[in-house]
Amino acid sequence: MFELMDGFLKNDPLSLQKDILNHVEYTVARSRFSFDDFEAYQALSHCIRDRLIERWHDTQLHFKRKDPKRVYFLSLEYLMGRSLSNSIINLGIRDQCADALSQLGFEFEVVAEQEGDAALGNGGLARLSACQMDSLATMDFPAWGYGLRYQYGLFRQVILDGFQHEQPDYWLNFGNPWEIERVHVTYPVKFYGTVEEEILNEEKYQVWIPGEMIEAVAYDNPIPGYGTRNTITLRLWAAKPSNQHDMEAYNTGDYIDAVVNRQRAETISSILYPDDRSHQGKELRLKQQYFFVSASLQDIIRRFKDVHKDLSQFPDKVALQLNDTHPALAIPEVMRVLVDEEHLGWNKAFDITCKIFSFTTHTVQAEALEKIPVDLLGSLLPRHLQIIYDINSYFMEELKKRIGLDYNRLSRMSIVEEGAVKSIRVANLSLFCSHTVNGVSKLHSELLQTRVFKDFYELWPEKFQYKTNGVTQRRWIVVSNPNLCALISKWLGTESWIRDIDLLMGLREYATDISLHQEWQMVRRVNKMRLAEYIEATSGLKVSLDAMFDVQIKRIHEYKRQLLNILGIIHRYDCIKNMAKDDRRKVVPRVCIIGGKAAPGYEMAKKIIKLCHAVAEKINNDSDVGDLLKLVFIPDYNVSVAELVIPGADLSQHISTAGHEASGTGSMKFLMNGCLLLATADGSTVEIIEEIGEDNMFLFGAKVHEVPTLREKGSTIKVPLQFARVVRMVRDGYFGFQDYFKSLCDRVEGNNDYYLLGSDFESYLGAQAAADKAFTDKEKWTRMSILSTAGSGRFSSDRTIQDYAEKTWGIEPCRCPL
Numbered sequence: 001m002f003e004l005m006d007g008f009l010k011n012d013p014l015s016l017q018k019d020i021l022n023h024v025e026y027t028v029a030r031s032r033f034s035f036d037d038f039e040a041y042q043a044l045s046h047c048i049r050d051r052l053i054e055r056w057h058d059t060q061l062h063f064k065r066k067d068p069k070r071v072y073f074l075s076l077e078y079l080m081g082r083s084l085s086n087s088i089i090n091l092g093i094r095d096q097c098a099d100a101l102s103q104l105g106f107e108f109e110v111v112a113e114q115e116g117d118a119a120l121g122n123g124g125l126a127r128l129s130a131c132q133m134d135s136l137a138t139m140d141f142p143a144w145g146y147g148l149r150y151q152y153g154l155f156r157q158v159i160l161d162g163f164q165h166e167q168p169d170y171w172l173n174f175g176n177p178w179e180i181e182r183v184h185v186t187y188p189v190k191f192y193g194t195v196e197e198e199i200l201n202e203e204k205y206q207v208w209i210p211g212e213m214i215e216a217v218a219y220d221n222p223i224p225g226y227g228t229r230n231t232i233t234l235r236l237w238a239a240k241p242s243n244q245h246d247m248e249a250y251n252t253g254d255y256i257d258a259v260v261n262r263q264r265a266e267t268i269s270s271i272l273y274p275d276d277r278s279h280q281g282k283e284l285r286l287k288q289q290y291f292f293v294s295a296s297l298q299d300i301i302r303r304f305k306d307v308h309k310d311l312s313q314f315p316d317k318v319a320l321q322l323n324d325t326h327p328a329l330a331i332p333e334v335m336r337v338l339v340d341e342e343h344l345g346w347n348k349a350f351d352i353t354c355k356i357f358s359f360t361t362h363t364v365q366a367e368a369l370e371k372i373p374v375d376l377l378g379s380l381l382p383r384h385l386q387i388i389y390d391i392n393s394y395f396m397e398e399l400k401k402r403i404g405l406d407y408n409r410l411s412r413m414s415i416v417e418e419g420a421v422k423s424i425r426v427a428n429l430s431l432f433c434s435h436t437v438n439g440v441s442k443l444h445s446e447l448l449q450t451r452v453f454k455d456f457y458e459l460w461p462e463k464f465q466y467k468t469n470g471v472t473q474r475r476w477i478v479v480s481n482p483n484l485c486a487l488i489s490k491w492l493g494t495e496s497w498i499r500d501i502d503l504l505m506g507l508r509e510y511a512t513d514i515s516l517h518q519e520w521q522m523v524r525r526v527n528k529m530r531l532a533e534y535i536e537a538t539s540g541l542k543v544s545l546d547a548m549f550d551v552q553i554k555r556i557h558e559y560k561r562q563l564l565n566i567l568g569i570i571h572r573y574d575c576i577k578n579m580a581k582d583d584r585r586k587v588v589p590r591v592c593i594i595g596g597k598a599a600p601g602y603e604m605a606k607k608i609i610k611l612c613h614a615v616a617e618k619i620n621n622d623s624d625v626g627d628l629l630k631l632v633f634i635p636d637y638n639v640s641v642a643e644l645v646i647p648g649a650d651l652s653q654h655i656s657t658a659g660h661e662a663s664g665t666g667s668m669k670f671l672m673n674g675c676l677l678l679a680t681a682d683g684s685t686v687e688i689i690e691e692i693g694e695d696n697m698f699l700f701g702a703k704v705h706e707v708p709t710l711r712e713k714g715s716t717i718k719v720p721l722q723f724a725r726v727v728r729m730v731r732d733g734y735f736g737f738q739d740y741f742k743s744l745c746d747r748v749e750g751n752n753d754y755y756l757l758g759s760d761f762e763s764y765l766g767a768q769a770a771a772d773k774a775f776t777d778k779e780k781w782t783r784m785s786i787l788s789t790a791g792s793g794r795f796s797s798d799r800t801i802q803d804y805a806e807k808t809w810g811i812e813p814c815r816c817p818l
C-alpha cells in the first residue's frame, strides 16, 4: 500500500508501537504491561485519531486559504459502521499497524473487531451517505457532512423464539475515539413562540419571538480520504440545554425543575427514528429536523461570513445538498435568515435560496413522501409556516401563469395539502425551491418523471437529473475483502484501482485465465470459511463449504420480497423430500442466508422474520435432507455483519417487485466482491445488466411496464400450482404458528398479492434452477464471478460523486499539498 509523508507523528511500526503504549497508559489508563484486546483497540484508535487530526487541520487550513465553492451535505442519517480499519487503510498504514500490534502480542483483525458499529441510520439512504463521504474525501472535494449525534442509534435486533425484539443501541457506552467534542462550537436553536411585526426604517419585518431555546454542540468526526492528505469533517450536533434558558429558572428559585429541564432538552438528539411510516407527523422528529437544520445553517453562514460580507455571493461559494426531504426545513430557514435577519428582501432571498439547494429523493412510493401537519408546524415553528405559505402563494401564481386555472392540477402540485389533516408536502417544497432534483438510478428517474413528479417534470424538465448510486470500493473491497484486494492488485499490476475504479475493467482480459480462476476460487473459499465460522458461532449451525451460499440481506420489507425467497426455499425443501434417493445426488446443496431488521411497528415484516425461523427450524432439523438445504437467519444485521457476509456469498438476491426499489446498493457490494446476482430488473439492476450483460446474472420477473397490468388482472392471473402448494403448507401449519401466519398468507393470494409473488414465482424458480446449473460448472461460475467484479466500476460512489460535483453542485477538487 502507498504511504504518505506525514506531519509530526511518524508511521513506522516502532513509532506506532510507542504511541500505542502511551495511549494505553495515559488515555486508557491501563498498565502498559497488561491490557486486553479492547484496550488495545482503544489505544490504537487514539493513535489513529491523532494522525487524522493532523491531516484534518492541514486540510481545513488549506480550504480556508483557497476559499473554493463548498458543498454541504445535509443528512439525518449516516451508517458509518466501524472506523478503525477504514481509517488505517485510508491512511495507508495497515501493515505498519499490524506489525506494531503483533510485536505487542496482538492480532490486528481481533483488535479491529472490538469496535462497535456507529449505526446512526436505517438502511440504504444512510449507508449511501457514508459511502459518499468517503468518496468526497478521497476525491479532494471541499465538502462537509452535517448530521445528528443520536445517543441511541438504530435498535439492536434480538431474536427470541424466532420473533424480533428491539433493544436500545447505546453505542457511546464505552466512549467514542472517532469524535472530537467542540465545546466552543455551539449555536442556539429556537422553538415555539409567536411572530410579531416590527417596523424598521419604515419597512415592515416579521420577528419571531421564540418560546424555547436549546443549544447545539458540535461533534466532529474526521473522514480521511484514500491516497490523499485530505481529511474532511462530518459534523454531528448534540442537544444540550441553553444556559440562558436555565438562568430564568434559577432566578425564580426553581432549581430542581431547572435541572430536570436540562435533561429534557437532551432528548432532541437522543434517538434515531426507525424508518417507519407511523412516525410521520411526530413532534420530536420535526424538532430533530429543525434542530439539525438550524445549527448547520448557522455554522455554514458563519463560515461564509468569516470571509465574505455580501450574502448575494452565497450561491458562488455554497451548495446545499438535501439528502431526501428530511432536511428540507433548511429551505424556509434560509429564507427566514435572509429576509428577517439580513433584510435582503423577499425576491432576492428567494433567488439565492433556489440557487443553492439541490435535492435527492430516495423513494418511489408517492404515499411514502413526507408530510408535516400544519398545526404541528405552526406551533413549533410559527415563522417557518408563514414563510412556507408565502412560498406557496408565489408558487401558485407562477403555476397559474403556466397552466391557467386547472384546479385539479394546482391542488395536486400545491405545497399545502388540504384535507382532514392539513399538511405541508415536503417533497413539493423541495422540488420547487431546488435548482436540481436527482433520482438515484436511471429507472428511478424515469419513474419520477412519468409517475411520482409527473406534474413537475412537465413544467420544469431541466430540473430533473439522476445520479446512479454507488458504493466505496475502499470499504467494500479493501477493508472487507483484503485477500480479493491483493489478488486484484496482483493481476492488474497496480493498486491504482482503489482510487481509479475504471481500472477494474482490466480484469476482463483474464476472465478465462485458469491460474486466475484457481486463485479466485481459493480467495472465495477462505471467505466462505470465515462466514461459516460466523454462522456456527451465532446460530450453532454447521454448514458445508461445498454448498452454494445464497444470501439476501437488507431491511425486511414486503416490496423487497423476502417472502418470495422463503416460499422458494419451502418449494426446494418440498422437492427434495419428494425426490427419489438417486435423484438427490443431482441436487446442488444450498445454504440460504437471510438477514435484516423489521421496523418495530411493521407487523408483516416481523411475521416474515418469524416465518423464516419456523421454516429454518423444520429444514435444519430434518436429517433426511442434511447438507442439501440449510436456512440461516443472521441476527442484528448491520454494516460490520455485511462486511463479513458479502465476501463469502456465492449468490445474492435483489428481488423487489419491479418499480419499487429506487436503486438498491447492496447488489453493488456483492457485485464488487464477485458474487453473482439473482435479481429482478428493478432500480440500479437495470444498469448492472447494461454493464455486465444478462448472461452474467440470473434475471427473472415482471418488468416495470408489466406490473400495472398484472395488478389490474389481480386474482384472474394464473398462479402456478407450486405457489399455491407452498402457501398452503404454511396455511396448514406445516411450520407451526398457523394462526399467526394466516394474515401473511392472505397477503399473497388472489387480489391481495400486491407485490406479485404469485405471478413472479415460476420465473423465480426458473432463475434459481439456472443458478444451480451454473454452479455445477465451476469454470463458468468463476468466469461469471470475475466478470462481475470487473464490471462493477460504474457502481463506485467515486463516479456518483464526480457526477454530482460536475452536474449538480458545480464544485472542484481542492487538494491539500503533502
Ligand code: 26V
Binding pocket: 122, 123, 124, 125, 126, 128, 273, 274, 275, 276, 277, 279, 280, 362, 363, 440, 469, 661, 662, 663, 664, 665, 683
Ligand atoms: C423514511 C423515514 C420516515 C420517518 C421516520 C424516519 C425515516 C427514515 C428514512 C426514511 C426513508 C428511507 C429511504 C431509503 O432509505 N431509501 C433507499 O435509499 C437507497 C439509497 O438511495 C436506495 O438504494 C434504496 O433503493 C432506497 O429504498
